[in-house]
Amino acid sequence: MSTRLVIDHRLRHPEKAHRPDNPIQRKPAWIRVKAPTHPVYHETRALMRANGLVTVCEEAACPNIGECWSQRHATMMIMGDTCTRACAFCNVATGQPGPLAADEPARVADAVAKLGLAHVVITSVDRDDLPDGGADHFAATIRAIRAAAPATIEVLTPDFLRKQGAVERVVDARPDVYNHNLETVPRLYPTIRPGARYFASLHLLHQAKQLDPSIFTKSGLMVGLGESRIEVMQVMDDLRAADVDFLTIGQYLQPTVKHAAVDRFVTPEEFADYAALARGKGFLLVSATPLTRSSYHADADFAALRAAREAR
Numbered sequence: 001m002s003t004r005l006v007i008d009h010r011l012r013h014p015e016k017a018h019r020p021d022n023p024i025q026r027k028p029a030w031i032r033v034k035a036p037t038h039p040v041y042h043e044t045r046a047l048m049r050a051n052g053l054v055t056v057c058e059e060a061a062c063p064n065i066g067e068c069w070s071q072r073h074a075t076m077m078i079m080g081d082t083c084t085r086a087c088a089f090c091n092v093a094t095g096q097p098g099p100l101a102a103d104e105p106a107r108v109a110d111a112v113a114k115l116g117l118a119h120v121v122i123t124s125v126d127r128d129d130l131p132d133g134g135a136d137h138f139a140a141t142i143r144a145i146r147a148a149a150p151a152t153i154e155v156l157t158p159d160f161l162r163k164q165g166a167v168e169r170v171v172d173a174r175p176d177v178y179n180h181n182l183e184t185v186p187r188l189y190p191t192i193r194p195g196a197r198y199f200a201s202l203h204l205l206h207q208a209k210q211l212d213p214s215i216f217t218k219s220g221l222m223v224g225l226g227e228s229r230i231e232v233m234q235v236m237d238d239l240r241a242a243d244v245d246f247l248t249i250g251q252y253l254q255p256t257v258k259h260a261a262v263d264r265f266v267t268p269e270e271f272a273d274y275a276a277l278a279r280g281k282g283f284l285l286v287s288a289t290p291l292t293r294s295s296y297h298a299d300a301d302f303a304a305l306r307a308a309r310e311a312r
């Protein structure tokens, strides 16, 4: 490993610096992606920099960035670049974040308008330090985008540390899609997502749907962390019981040697099996491929969600 990478993960993930190294496995052929070279990729990058915006595409080292940004599909991450949690799978930097930028909703809205997006996904770091977990900032961002651009809006929120009234504030701002990722099966929460509670996340999704049944709800899982097929099937049942419309499943990729190790690379055939199982359980839409991420192809998926609801 290069010195630069060692320094990088020590700075970004100080709480992980003393953990033993987990060697990074070579990726199978079905995970390989092309380097970003498209001119539109560079335009998207320049606009993010010009508007002072942070993206999860970069912070999470998403493998799809070349494809997505070449189509101007950037997922903006609000409330800074520093997360108050320290999940074992996540590459977003951890630490004590700075104060919220009051002009960020306007900068995000301006970027959405300039990108000409039909559908935008907005996510955030966890802000457990804020009294409302950042719910008002999400709501302000949704309203700013509504005022500036015709895009449909998808939010991918944290669990707001179960803070009273937070989900209500976001739903009140009327996003089109409310996404909150379960990430993994409940057995693995203590090691993979230790700051979160599985049933609190399920409850949040159910609550969003109950508050406004017209909102599409969505959740995602990473596989390849050591979960079993039966456990994934149980999560699907739990999500359906919470009336979740859309399930995404993708392969976990290890960002650095200090993050959780990949248990195994799930084959494309197994992803197809998960997709068939989930469809059979009644989700309106399922995306399950090795490179599926919460916001991957979210614009086309939103159109498919609407069509599926109308057809049903």
Ligand code: SF4
Pocket: 056, 057, 058, 062, 063, 064, 065, 066, 068, 069, 073, 074, 075, 293, 294, 295, 296, 297
């Ligand atoms: S899949 Fe999502 S996070 Fe990854 S590059 Fe595309 S928009 Fe960004």
